[in-house]
Amino acid sequence: MKVRAKKRYGQHFLEPAWAEKLVDAIAPAADERFVEIGPGPGALTLRLAPRVAHLTAIELDADMVTALSPRVPPNVTLLHADFLEIDLATIGAEQPLRVVGNLPYNVSSPILFRLLAAHRTRGGIRDATLMLQREVADRLTASAGTAEYGVLSILIQMHADVRRVLALPPGAFRPAPKVRSAVVSLRFRAPAVVVADERGLEAMVRMMFMQRRKTLLNALSAYAAFRRVQPRAALDAAGIDPRRRPETLQLTELARLADYFASAG
Numbered sequence: 001m002k003v004r005a006k007k008r009y010g011q012h013f014l015e016p017a018w019a020e021k022l023v024d025a026i027a028p029a030a031d032e033r034f035v036e037i038g039p040g041p042g043a044l045t046l047r048l049a050p051r052v053a054h055l056t057a058i059e060l061d062a063d064m065v066t067a068l069s070p071r072v073p074p075n076v077t078l079l080h081a082d083f084l085e086i087d088l089a090t091i092g093a094e095q096p097l098r099v100v101g102n103l104p105y106n107v108s109s110p111i112l113f114r115l116l117a118a119h120r121t122r123g124g125i126r127d128a129t130l131m132l133q134r135e136v137a138d139r140l141t142a143s144a145g146t147a148e149y150g151v152l153s154i155l156i157q158m159h160a161d162v163r164r165v166l167a168l169p170p171g172a173f174r175p176a177p178k179v180r181s182a183v184v185s186l187r188f189r190a191p192a193v194v195v196a197d198e199r200g201l202e203a204m205v206r207m208m209f210m211q212r213r214k215t216l217l218n219a220l221s222a223y224a225a226f227r228r229v230q231p232r233a234a235l236d237a238a239g240i241d242p243r244r245r246p247e248t249l250q251l252t253e254l255a256r257l258a259d260y261f262a263s264a265g
Helices: 016-026 045-051 062-071 105-122 134-141 151-157 198-211 221-226 231-238 251-264
Strands: 033-037 054-059 076-080 097-102 125-133 160-168 181-188
Touching: 016 045, 016 097, 016 125, 016 160, 033 045, 045 054, 054 062, 062 076, 105 125, 105 134, 105 151, 125 134, 134 151, 134 160, 134 181, 151 160, 151 198, 151 251, 198 221, 198 251, 221 231, 231 251
Parallel strands: 033 054, 033 097, 054 076, 097 125
Antiparallel strands: 125 181, 160 181
16 A cells, blocks of 8 residues: 655655665664654654564554555554543653654644653653654754744753754655754753752743743743742842843743742742
8 A cells, every 4th residue: 555645744755765864873782771762654663663562652653554564574563543632651661662753743742741741740751762853953952042942942851861863855855845954862860959849940930931032021021920930039039140142041040030939929
């Protein structure tokens, strides 16, 4: 059964030569268990499966599942499901899972936050190697003080070491997308900084970066009002210049600020 990429799913299939490069970059071991997000026609699936203990491939497109199902080896479980609705606890095993995927550009951020939520609530994910639009990869790897640094950078880097693995040209996929892509590796770990209320930190960061061009004194005002705290008092207590802008704050500074709100609010 020949399958075609469907625009509504944001499908761009990885060419075989690049699938080989990606598997080499992942460096799978024979005793490891993997989850693949969106296997499509199986370019990565069929190269990764012979090198691992087990692979669970989760595909939303029923036609892709029908086409790929007869081709996968016995150590592959192919699920017709939406990854955003899957409970990874049902896939977990005694050893941590490794995650791979060629993510559709329109749902890459929700998938990243889904992985982050799974790590925070139950653990069990060792790492994730993901193909993304280069713009998203830039945000994941961004440092404080850069234009790309923002909510995604902060919340992911709080719980994972992020590195760029490969740069992929449009020709690495069929059909070729109009944007360039990159592969990033997220190695999950304990939080980089410990905060009293991590949900509060997340809410604070999201609200601050809605006004990232403003000074911290102004960007923080909505969240401070919600917590019934004066923004200047919070910034003074955290030792942060109120004239700075949100994208200049390091994780340690954000943690001090969040802890003040947790204690004062």
